[in-house]
Amino acid sequence: MRIGLRQWQTEIFDAGLLPESESVKRSAEHGLTIYEMVRDPKLYNLTALLDAADLALSEDATKLPKLRALLSNSDCGLPYWGIVGCFLLNNVESAQIVLNDDSHEVRAMAAWLLINNDQQTKGLEVLRAMLSEKSYATLKILNIVDWIGSSAAPLLPFIDSLKLDKYETRMQETLLVQQSVNAR
Secondary structure (H helix, E strand, C coil), X not given: CHHHHHHHHHHCCCCCCCCHHHHXXXXXXXXXXXXXXXXXXXXXXXXXXXXXXXXHHCCCHHHHHHHHHHCCCCCXXXXXXXXXXXXXXXXXXXXXXXXXXXXXXXXXXXXXXHHCCCCHHHHHHHHHHHHHCCCCCHHHHHHHHHHHHHHHHHHHHHHHHCCCCHHHHHHHHHHHHHHHHXXX
């Protein structure tokens, strides 16, 4: 099944191996649609992304050195899968490596890993800074705030003050409604 899935992903140029915000950003930077971008191996190395995803999703602690090696790759998709794998293995040391990564998706995952490991202040600080910068991964950050639950309470007044785009405002409103329900 795994071999068949990989063949199918290759045949259809599976566009789901980058976070959506990274795909949108990369395709826009090159004046392409996502459809066109994923068909250009210089812009979307499908084989490398599939290999990195397989490595990350294996949840095999013996592969931690390989996951950490991905964190320094210049293609944001590979550090993304590297931090996902480190997240799944709960390897907080890896989060420290990518807290200033160029990819907002990678930084957001690193912050979430810190928050999950009793480093809420630092993790929330990273998320707040990214929101202040009007991150292209704002929706992912808002989702992380939702997923971490009560640990995110210090961020909610700041999130309330943000002026966001249409789709992001729906998540903002959801978070604020949840806050008011939980405050009761």
